[in-house]
Amino acid sequence: MKKILAIAFLTLTSMSMQAQEELTWHTDMSKATDISIKENKPMFLFFTGSDWCGWCIRLQKEVFKTPEFIKWAKESVVLVELDFPRKNNQTETVKTQNAQLQQQLQVRGYPTVWFVEATKTADAKVNLNALGSTGYVAGGPQAWLSGANQIIKKK
Known part of the structure; x- marks a missing residue:
């Protein structure tokens, strides 16, 4: 009985620690913009095909789900996922928003x-100043974060 309780405790503790390491990925640009301005952090716009793009899935596993990335992201950026799934459903509002941003930033691949x-004008219009872009980078979180830090230093 003690072994079962010990295993249950360790499992719950592990799950609790993982939950604390979760990142908030916004899907609403308006909310993400407000947070970005308030916290004075650049936005991290991740254009992905979450349910079909092999390189997107690989980037998530190799970089975005690592402790190094999680720590960096919490301190440095506001995360926004702009997904273009083939199977998962999205609202028309999200589809339209993602397509407009894809066109605006001329995203050609995932x-x-x-x-x-992000900045807001006196009449509440949002302006996005592009700092730079990247994609999949081999070498794990250190290599990826090195490039990302060079881009956001332009801020």
Whole structure:
């Protein structure tokens, strides 16, 4: 009985630790823009085909789900996922928003990550200043974050 309780405790502790390491990926640009401006952080726009793009899935596994990336992202950027799934359903609002941003930033392939700085004008119009973009980079989180840091230093 003690072994079962010990295993249950360890499992729950492990799940709790993983839950604490979860990142918030926004899908609403308006909300993400407000947070970005408030926190004075650039937005990290991740253009992905989450349910079909092999390189997108690989980038998530090799970089975005690592402790190094999670720590960096929480401190450095506001994460926005702009997904173009083939099987998963999305609202028309999200589809339209993602397509407009894809066109605006001229995204031609996946995965693409754009770093942008958001500002609002006096009449509440949002302007996005593109800092730079990247995609899949071999070499794990250190290699990927090195390139990302060079881009956001332009801010």
